Amino acid sequence: MRRYFFNAYITADQCYGYYRGKIKYVVVTADGGEKVQLHFRHFQRFVDVNGFRGRFRLTVDENDAFVSLEKIN
Template structure:
C-alpha cells in the first residue's frame, strides 16, 4: 500500500542556491499528520522559482518507504 503525505513547503531563494552549490542536499518537512519526513532537495528542483520554493505538496512513497512521486498541488 502506497503512503501519501500533504505538507506546505517554503525555502528561501538563498537555500535553493545552496542546493546548486552542493552545500544543501536534504530538507525536513512536517506533514499535516505531524510526521517529519526528510527528502532530497533534488525532488523539489522542478518547483524552484526566482522566489525559492513555496507551495503545497503531495508526496507519495512506496510500501518500503522509498520515494515515488512529489506533486505541487497549489
C-alpha cells in the same frame, strides 16, 4: 502506498545552498506531524527566482521509497 501532505517554503538563498553543495535534503513536517526528509532534487522543478513555496503531496511505496512529489495548490 502512503501519502504525505505538507506546505513548504524555501527561499532563493536556501536553494542556492543546494547548488553550492551545502544542502542535500529538505526536511518537512507533514500534516500528521511526521517529519519527512526528501532529497532536494525532488523539488528542483518547482524552483523559480524566489525559491519555492506551495502545498505538496508526497507518495512513497511500502518500503518508504520515493514515488512522486506533486504541487497541489
